[in-house]
Amino acid sequence: MIALQVKDLQKSFEGLYVTRRVDLAVEAGERRLIIGPNGAGKTTLFNLITGEIAPDSGSISLFGDDITRTPVRARAHLGMARTYQIITLFGRDTLLRNVMLALLGLCKRRWNPLIDFERQTDLVEKAEAALARVGLAHLAHRPLGETSYGERRRVEIAMALAQNPRVLLLDEPFAGLSIDERQDVHKLLLAIPRDVTMVMIEHNMDVALEFAEKITLLHFGQVIVEGTRAEVVANPRTREVYLGH
Numbered sequence: 001m002i003a004l005q006v007k008d009l010q011k012s013f014e015g016l017y018v019t020r021r022v023d024l025a026v027e028a029g030e031r032r033l034i035i036g037p038n039g040a041g042k043t044t045l046f047n048l049i050t051g052e053i054a055p056d057s058g059s060i061s062l063f064g065d066d067i068t069r070t071p072v073r074a075r076a077h078l079g080m081a082r083t084y085q086i087i088t089l090f091g092r093d094t095l096l097r098n099v100m101l102a103l104l105g106l107c108k109r110r111w112n113p114l115i116d117f118e119r120q121t122d123l124v125e126k127a128e129a130a131l132a133r134v135g136l137a138h139l140a141h142r143p144l145g146e147t148s149y150g151e152r153r154r155v156e157i158a159m160a161l162a163q164n165p166r167v168l169l170l171d172e173p174f175a176g177l178s179i180d181e182r183q184d185v186h187k188l189l190l191a192i193p194r195d196v197t198m199v200m201i202e203h204n205m206d207v208a209l210e211f212a213e214k215i216t217l218l219h220f221g222q223v224i225v226e227g228t229r230a231e232v233v234a235n236p237r238t239r240e241v242y243l244g245h
């Protein structure tokens with residue numbers, strides 16, 4: 001079963017192709033790593049997959065359903081979640097509230113300006129469970145601004161997991177982390193069950209290679225190498241455009 005399929009996807013900005021005829025087929029349960037030099041079009045590909053930007057042509061499907069024209073929020077309801085490269089959380093709010101806000105963003109209740117957070121017991125429970133999954137249950141009531149960078153990265157993953165995704169897109173989850181923090185995040189990703197398909201963009205090859213089963217190498221918006229971890233690492237083109245740097 002293919003969880004995420006991208007066919008002949010193209011996107012240009014001001015006449016310059018940033019995504020060129022990209023095909024991608026990620027099997028359900030797979031752990032896929034997307035690599036490529038700076039500016040290769042990795043984040044743009046994620047933005048196209050989540051619907052934050054629209055492609056010029058091509059198609060995207062999630063478990064066989066065409067979602068090319070489906071709005072972002074509806075894609076989230078269909079089981080797609082992502083973490084962001086740039087941390088976009090609320091520093092004064094607690095961890096719990098940050099995760100609840102992420103969940104609230106998917107509900108109709110978000111339109112109610114007078115919403116009493118503490119009374120949304122379903123959201124509290126889901127947010128607590130998500131924080132527990134990333135090992136942060138004990139910090140649920142701490143303001144986010146008083147946590148470490150590594151802990152915040154885990155909150156971001158909790159926010160995505162709280163949505164019960166079937167496909168989770170991780171945009172540089174290890175960026176800026178110490179070796180120990182990278183190992184912590186790596187362990188929590190390993191603990192995510194196979195009913196969640198994961199696609200990761202990452203530059204930190206030590207942990208990312210351990211994670212990856214298959215790797216896709218993008219260069220100037222094109223897939224230039226794809227295969228198992230061993231195949232991609234051994235491919236001379238990989239060294240030429242990426243690993244040699």
Ligand SMILES: Nc1ncnc2c1ncn2[C@@H]1O[C@H](COP(=O)(O)OP(=O)(O)OP(=O)(O)O)[C@@H](O)[C@H]1O
Pocket residue numbers: 013014018036037038039040041042043044045
């Ligand atoms: N909204 C936009 N308008 C114009 N150009 C854009 C836009 N978004 C991205 N680009 C350009 O598209 C190219 C690919 O950018 P993208 O962020 O997808 O690369 P990336 O592989 O994720 O890079 P990095 O590893 O540095 O994060 C870059 O040259 C970037 O400047």
